[in-house]
Amino acid sequence: MAYQASAPGRDVLVYPGDVHKSLRPALADLARYNWAPTFAFIDPDGVEARWELFETLAGYKRPGRMKVELFLLLVSPQVVRVVNPKLDSRDLQRAEQQITDMFGSDAWRPILADRQAGVLDAERARDELTNLMRWQLETVLGYRFTHALRLTNLQGTPLYDMVFATDHPVGDKIMSDVYRAAAARFPQMRREMRARRRDESDAALGSEGFWSFEELVQDAPLKADETYRRLPPTPPYRWGG
Secondary structure, three states: OHHHHHOOOOOOOOOOOOHHHHHHHHHHHOHHHOOOOOEEEEOOOOOOOOHHHHHHHHOOOOOOOOOOEEEEEEOOHHHHHHOOOOOOHHHHHHHHHHHHHHHOOOOOHHHHHHHHOOOOOHHHHHHHHHHHHHHHHHHOOOOOEEEEEEEEOOOOOEEEEEEEEEOOHHHHHHHHHHHHHHHHHHHHHHHHHHHHHHHHHHHHHOOOOOOOHHHHHHHOOOOOOOOOOOOOOOOOOOOOO
């Protein structure tokens, strides 16, 4: 592969193309290593990842072995934008199928319907969609533990949820600690970024202070205004209703 030529000595193989088509051949080539701990990072641009991808990864290991650990960036806010009622019937049907393919279920439909009707606000709808993904990973694919941590932009607007799935209690503990530390740190990071932008604005106007806003924010004690605790997923919204 071109990568091997540019990085001789690295034990890396690259399988280009649509991962839904290239994953099975890649895993087949790695069959002799299916006893080893394996981690899959799934980072789609939006809602392109399909449930069949998670099924393939979860079924890769030998019977009795821990399943592949999954780390998925789930862009729940995009669901409302993708399934846009202003689309024509054909495009709307295609968009709806794309979301069903991602979740492996059409249990997302009541969530979106009540969001569009104003019954659910944006935050609750996002929470329900992420809960649905965790529920599917645990109840359908059989993962013992799932975690979800929401990332936001500078203004606090949600961007995506980091969803992690594992069978191993050590993986559960490690991710609990990582997410707990991240949840405590995120608010401070946002404050530092806002302070940095304010410093840049003041510098452009020639009105810098003796201490920068970023220095003041960094020296301020951390505020425990966000915490993390893993709770199991609940049955999907309006489940069985």
